[in-house]
Amino acid sequence: MNRQLIALAAALSVSLAGAASPAQTLFDSVSQLLQNRYGGLSTVNRTELTQQFQQKLNEACAKEGEACAYNTAYPVIEEQIRALGDHHTFFNRPEAFQEFKARSTGGSRLQYGIKLRDLSGGDQVVTEVVPGSAAFGVGLKRGDRLVGIDGQKYSYDLLRESRTKGAPIRLDVRRGDEALSVSVAASVSTTRDLPRAEYLGDVAVIRIPTFIAGGGVAQGVHDLVNEAKRRGVRGIVVDLRDNGGGDLRECDMSISAFVPSFTRVAKTARGDSATTVAGGTYREGFGSYQAVRDPAFWEGPMAVLVSKSSASCSEFFAREVQYARRGQVVGEATAGVGNTATQVFELPGEAAIQLTTVHYVKPDGTPYGERITPDVAGADDFELLARGQDVLLQKGLEILKASVAGTPVN
Incomplete structure (x- = not known):
């Protein structure tokens, strides 16, 4: 912009x-x-x-x-x-x-409220979590590594498809040495x-x-x-x-x-x-x-x-x-x-x-x-x-x- x-x-x-x-x-x-x-x-x-x-x-x-x-x-x-x-x-x-x-x-728009950057192997790292968003509500943080969606290897297409549908998904996350699993659905929130x-x-x-x-x-x-x-x-x-x-x-x-x-x-x-x-x-x-x-x-x-x-x-x-x-x-x-x-x-x-x-x-x-x-x-x-x-x-x-x-x- x-x-x-x-x-x-x-x-x-x-x-x-x-x-x-x-x-x-x-x-x-x-x-x-x-x-x-x-x-x-x-x-x-x-x-x-x-x-x-x-x-x-x-x-x-x-x-x-x-x-x-x-x-x-x-x-x-x-x-x-x-x-x-x-x-x-x-x-x-x-x-x-x-x-x-x-x-x-x-x-406002249907969104998870996170910004991501590419990592090696196709994973993504969270660089920003918008306060009040769906991602904020389930506790995602800057630095979290997204490795999977609903048991499948992470891909942007999967994330986009689930966001468009507004359906809940399970994100497999690594936070440092800790493995986490969070359920989140895209919601209408402010940008x-x-x-x-x-x-x-x-x-x-x-x-x-x-x-x-x-x-x-x-x-x-x-x-x-x-x-x-x-x-x-x-x-x-x-x-x-x-x-x-x-x-x-x-x-x-x-x-x-x-x-x-x-x-x-x-x-x-x-x-x-x-x-x-x-x-x-x-x-x-x-x-x-x-x-x-x-x-x-x-x-x-x-x-x-x-x-x-x-x-x-x-x-x-x-x-x-x-x-x-x-x-x-x-x-x-x-x-x-x-x-x-x-x-x-x-x-x-x-x-x-x-x-x-x-x-x-x-x-x-x-x-x-x-x-x-x-x-x-x-x-x-x-x-x-x-x-x-x-x-x-x-x-x-x-x-x-x-x-x-x-x-x-x-």
Whole structure:
């Protein structure tokens, strides 16, 4: 999900003279958005791009004329966007757009509520359990190794089939050296995976799985930081591994629990604007608003964990922590979508376009880089995770310990 200011807006569907087919209407909407709202880094001449692909659409619709259907335009538009050369901008066909909406707005669906990674031999390891889900209810945990379903060797097809039916299954699980068997049935539960914390001695580990739009993430982060302070922790690890992004404001408000103040300049097709975030307050232009209740601020030692799947808003989070020298970032180089923001525009025919509308610089003009290079390199080892060792988290804990002792870790 990329650097998303997730604001679903209806795109204008103004057709060119003499063009009345659904395919043409869709193509016109996309082309107008590319012309008038694109704020990315592509230098392609977008007027010439429209002219080039208008000819291709004319050829595709030659036989159907005004009856040319929406789906005839899909491959033309997809090629047009590829030619733009911005890998953050892409077209969503209707089916993909419906899935995106469910994912990005936290709707409910039939699910187990677990995220998995491949292991050798075809097994899977649980990397995430969504609170309130079916998997959470039967006690599955991060690091559990799934080895069988109903007495058969584990396979994704078996899991998917049982989920679709909503029928109970028996999962054969290994937790370290212990063999377990749990019965679970997929249930309708929210996909809204909000921040949560666990305490390892005197360190709080705050897991932020996503910066999903709709409120709740930033408030949750501030509440967890306030709770950690009441518990008297000596350090905080913020876990952004596999966080694919979401809403930039939720992200910015979350950052403000760790970075005292930061300013970012947005460069768009409509001009430049600066945003300053401090103490849970968002300031844009001459206006400001308090975005969280009882804002927290953690000024003690901290570390941020990232992976190669950490993208978009999570890259912004890590970068502001680095820029302010508030803590060390630990993990792999991130996905590389951390210098722009996209907006999703709904199109005629229930399709959509995710369009880069903004790219960012610091107030002095310094551009944001595409990806985060961690201060301390490391990577998840899922085979070790299935044996109870979270190596990247352990590295983060070591960094906090060294920070308290005044000893650098590389």
